[in-house]
Amino acid sequence: MNFRIQTPALDQPDFLLHLRALVAGLRHYLEEERALGFEGWTKKSAPSPPMAPPGSQGPVVSPLSLEEVRRELGDCRRCKLHSGRTNIVFGTGNPKAKLVFVGEGPGRDEDLQGKPFVGQAGQLLTKIIQAIQLTREEVYIANIIKCRPPGNRNPEPDEIQACEPFLIKQLEVIRPKLICALGTFAAQTLLETGEKISLLRGRFHQYQGIPIMPTYHPAYLLRNPHFKRDVWEDMKKIKKEYEQL
Ligand code: URA
DSSP: OOOOOOOOOTTTTTHHHHHHHHHHHHHHHHHHHHHTTTTTTOOOOOOOOOOTTTSSSSSOOOOOOHHHHHHHHOOSSSSGGGGOOSSSSOEOTTTOEEEEESSOOOHHHHHHHSSSSSSSHHHHHHHHHHHTOTTTTTTTEEEOOOOGGGGGOOOHHHHHHEEEEHHHHHHHHHHSSEEEEHHHHHHHHHHHHOHHHHHHSOOOOEETTHHHEEHHHHHHHHHHHGGGGHHHHHHHHHHHHHOOO
16 A cells, blocks of 8 residues: 655745745734734733722723734634635734724735735825825724635625624724724724715714724725825815824
């Protein structure tokens, strides 16, 4: 009998590409952990929770930190998207951002790099942010779902349901003063509505007491550049509010 053990084809270009993407994602994750206060896999000691004000019911519960939210997310398998992803795309930017951009979900480039909005649509988002005299480092960027749907299809309700609690926790930690919802999925999910983005955009709504401006998704702008004018109008409103913070 011939017992041949199948070994992975380590020299195949696909395998190497995948391995490289995994390493890049891991490196990014570690950089993010370090930036968030993790060193050598141990957490710096957390400050004690604030004392309860006299006469209150008990100790004030400190909000979770972003690294705690990330840790709780772990190697998430809460929905079917985990099986096709290379990296979880948690979010990047300033953990104390006054302005948070929320997109739909990672595409191919984001999945490979483990960072949101790094592909073509991301380059346009970077320009949009710069157009209001801000940088990607000053704001925070996240998505409704953290794993890439196969073939970039729309996120499905069970996937949004599984993932949204983590975005909510991120927003609870960051406590931004303004949110910009990029596209239909972000706007409809955060505002709990089925209204069209064309009717939602252009004015502030409220998300948990935070003004939220829905606007067109940068990927939609790449296909329909004549809507850039509308996005610019929306951004001017965000900028005006931002300057008054
Ligand atoms: N589109 C999104 O909605 N999010 C990304 O991170 C990239 C593209």
